[in-house]
Amino acid sequence: MQGYSGAAIPAWYTRNLVDAGNGAFNIMILCWGPGHASPIHDHADSHCFMKLLSGSLEEVRYEWPQDVDSKIKKALKNKQSGCQRETCQTDSCQSQSVTVADICDRTEKIGAQCEQDGDQEYSINNMVEIGKTTLKLDDVCYINDALGLHRMQNGHIDEAVSLHLYCPPFNSCQIFDSLSGKPTEVPVTFWSKYGTKVDKKVRAQAPITDSQ
Template sequence: MNAFELLVDDMRNVLGPSSGLDSNDVDVQDLTHLMERYASNPEEWARYYWPDDKMAYTRNLVDEGNGKANLVSSITGRGKSDTLAQTLTPASAQLVLVWSPGQASHIHDHGNAHCLMKILKGNLTETRYGFPDGDKEKPMEMTSERVLKDNSVAYMADDLGLHSMSNQTSDFVVSLHLYTPPNVARHGCHIFNPRTGEKTHTKCGNYSEYGRKL
């Protein structure tokens, strides 16, 4: 078992039978420290590296966890669309996302779930927004922006607002995501029009599962 596999295993064990990061028996700092201690090695997560420059990013299932958390790896590409419709993510998982150069996610919420993310390769820009003000149509208000670099760890939840992740570099970027509880995997999330604030419900699907393309 390599260090990446140990990280995935340790994350699953910390969550155990709990209902996720909001449970009294789970400390978000424990999970954060596990991610921070892992020094990313591309050889260790290569089987989850599925770039596709026709898509903004790919979602690659690593582990189903305890049935209540999702770990996903993501890769971002040059494609126009970040809609992944091949299949729904299982009820709990860790995922690797592979982000295409020059591409971004929609502004989105997290379905009342918690998200921990570690950058495995490259830099991602996180742009945060406030929730739209009622039914008024107006541009989304940006509240902050930061660049997450190699091996950095970040936390996001709906009580912190909305965000968009973008790869503003010329190479693919890879990130590891833990979602708990797996509300987005089960029910999808909302994406927001940056010009009007209008929200639309969308489903999320996987590009690969356990190292195999779907």
């Protein structure tokens, strides 16, 4: 989406849709000015692949708030427990190479399985930082909800540009208050689509945030 304005770091970076992938994935370019940052956010049970095209960005990863798990993480835990009970006699329990197509297919199946889950109650806790990485030109990174939450920020005087692929695409995600851990679901928005700037009146109807 367009960006997110936090209390400590101003953020007006832009999200620009390049390819919608016939509904299978989204490819987008994010442009970051000095001091621009995303909120702490999840990825709506999607997979995020990122490459830095220009400048430098910092990724900060966080644990999910206490007693809070993403749907995909809970599903993977249940699946692992099932394999252990069956003493791993099935092929699905064995180590094997996984392609991007496999990841996307499994995500869609897990998402469908978890739609029947009830609403999760969230504890109010401080966000716990678990890692920090500086990304430079041509560096790549990957994250999904099973690995935790993160935020991206440009703490440098130079601008930065990053390429993102989300598989499958999603229309909303959760952002988390950095002090309380309280989540808020927000719609994703774009500054431009396919090289055409999105109408300001349309963008103004939704909260500004990030789905990266």
